[in-house]
Ligand code: SF4
């Protein structure tokens with residue numbers, strides 16, 4: 001049911017029947033790029049709207065509700081406004097790097113998106129080192145942040161960028177370790193393989209305590225990695241006005257903004273894939289009827305439901321907690337998350353060795 | 359050694375508990391978000407928006423149906439005003455009925471832009487001619503529009519006020 | 522941003538440079554147009570120089586031209602969050618000079634409204650404190666509760682912020698018939714919400730680690746710099762004017778002066794939270810016992826203070842507020858000086874913030890609860 005492989009196969013066949021192999025591949029690439037770019041933009045807009053709305057509800061406000069039904073077109077209007085704004089470049093800024101930074105960040109966010117499996121067969125780039133690829137690429141974003149902070153020639157931006165550097169370098173470790181803990185269970189780095197391994201139950205249920213611990217460690221560390229509250233020190237608006245993107249305006253600012261939200265989606269998507277079975281429907285043991293009904297819901301919907309739940313959790317964190325201080329942030333990583341992660345990894349190794357997981 | 363480890367885990371436990379309690383507070387509000395909304399959709403609720411009776415929005419000179427006001431032009435409010443927001447221009451005019459010359463209000467100039475809504479002019483007025491209005495939508499495109507003449511054209515002093 | 526660079530301490534491995542950074546006049550957490558020139562070394566603050574004067578309106582000079590009735594409304598514009606207490610200070614000074622005996626009813630109402638103002642101020646402070654530390658949601662929760670107080674004020678005094686409810690000799694109006702009911706409703710509501718403040722911020726481990734042990738102010742320094750109000754009391758300096766030199770109805774009510782000895786940000790935070798409980802207690806004691814009577818003592822139309830000097834202190838939400846009047850016997854003062862608590866509280870900032878991080882500075886500033894118009898006047 002709901003397998004996208006035939007569809008993709010059909011397009012492939014059609015293209016190779018009508019064009020030479022080179023052209024066919026080129027067309028496929030273009031299609032994929034266009035689809036992903038569109039997805040990137042739409043995703044950003046939707047998430048910004050959702051965030052503002054949810055934040056408003058946490059704060060007993062109404063949030064944007066004027067433009068379109070329930071304010072759904074608010075972010076579109078905002079995007080148009082940002083497009084029309086003058087892209088100010090600071091006089092003393094390093095022009096090249098200043099203009100390059102937003103693209104690096106967007107590129108990193110976009111590249112990670114490419115390996116995510118949305119449903120069976122609906123994945124642009126199914127490589128066998130998928131998880132490794134994600135960890136590697138997602139840390140390219142920090143280069144963009146550092147460049148942005150450095151080239152703006154603004155002290156607030158510089159402090160923000162430096163904070164971000166220290167933060168991402170440390171938290172990268174925890175993200176990696178918590179994912180490795182899960183790789184012990186899955187036995188593969190390929191994302192489609194990870195999902196297939198959860199066909200008879202999600203890892204968060206099958207992996208006992210270490211899997212649950214790994215999930216929370218992963219969420220904490222990756223929130224810090226994407227600079228979201230309560231770890232939003234690089235842009236801490238009450239301290240550094242806007243941190244590394246203080247000097248950006250218009251479209252370039254929008255790039256940072258979009259990338260931040262897409263990163264949030266990516267993090268949630270990875271969590272959903274690794275811990276919650278990606279697009280696998282929710283099954284309970286041998287309740288045949290129940291499982292049938294669950295199967296009836298398309299996998300792509302399952303995927304987005306899971307991602308949405310995790311994103312909601314992240315928003316809940318952000319709108320509840322105060323921000324940490326930079327030294328406390330590093331303490332948290334090196335004194336708590338990292339040792340806990342290592343302990344968890346050992347625990348998981350024992351568990352897998354003894355074959356106690358389901 | 360064991361105590362240190364126990365303390366370490368205890369600290370983690372307490373931290374997580376503290377965080378969850380905080381999330382409980384916000385979680386409670388989002389669970390029934392729609393009911394507890396504290397903001398108002400202002401321009402939409404204009405028709406039902408009711409200001410409190412004592413609300414001070416601007417100084418108004420009361421007129422009755424016959425276009426009569428109660429201001430005798432005594433300038434008490436002008437003196438009471440701390441920042442010169444009120445200018446009373448008066449003249450001695452002949453009363454059409456008695457024929458006597460009498461002090462009368464010519465123009466009641468009110469500078470809304472300077473007024474601090476302190477209510478001192480209202481307290482000072484011996485005839486209760488002025489009152490605080492409830493209108494608060496004072497935005498205009500030109501500052502000069504904030505200087506207002508409060509007595510309506512052709513208005514007269516109400517009978518019996520001066521006795 | 523000036524490019525003046527100081528050579529900093531030479532450490533073993535690297536030569537670090539101190540640099541300047543301008544925090545303000547437009548900055549999200551300076552709460553108004555305060556400009557702080559920070560000398561920092563990395564993230565560590567070496568020196569803080571507050572520059573003020575961006576919203577100076579020469580209120581003291583204006584007072585020299587105004588009659589005593591008119592002065593009152595100017596004090597609204599100083600510390601606008603404790604406007605009622607400021608008004609009261611001027612009125613008490615004038616009443617003291619003219620030896621006007623104000624009716625009991627006035628004293629009690631003034632006290633209730635003062636405490637409501639203090640609560641409103643502390644609620645706003647609590648919300649902003651959370652916001653400065655990154656927990657933006659607390660801001661709206663603080664405002665939700667403040668809104669009820671503002672409604673009470675609007676109904677009785679006619680304005681929400683600059684109420685100008687006092688006149689020399691009494692009050693501008695009698696209380697609105699709904700005043701008691703609304704106040705009781707508010708007290709009942711807020712008694713359930715105040716524990717929530719604790720659950721959301723005070724008990725939050727992140728919040729605790731951001732405030733505990735940060736920005737220590739010793740008792741000696743608090744006295745030396747004249748830091749008053751909850752900030753001073755958090756350092757163990759017993760300076761509550763309501764206790765030391767009781768005025769209005771404070772002698773009749775029972776309340777504790779909150780004194781903490783830790784002197785750090787969390788102590789200042791906790792002092793305010795506990796002070797809210799005390800305010801609620803005072804209001805509960807008085808709200809049912811408002812004596813009948815006049816709401817104004819008879820006064821002359823033109824007030825002329827006898828020649829002499831008069832000083833009156835009150836406790837505002839930020840500390841010890843003083844009005845010093847020199848009268849030559851005219852209808853306006855010869856010289857009028859306000860002792861605003863914010864001014865002394867601001868200049869201790871350098872002492873407190875040295876050696877802490879930029880993020881700490883934000884927390885320290887929030888816990889001192891600066892209101893710029895109070896400092897600049
Ligand atoms: S309300 Fe006050 S400032 Fe306004 S006109 Fe009357 S006395 Fe003047």
Ligand code: SF4
Pocket residue numbers: 428429430431432433434435436446482483484485486487488
């Ligand atoms: S409004 Fe009242 S105080 Fe002012 S001039 Fe007229 S009568 Fe006198």
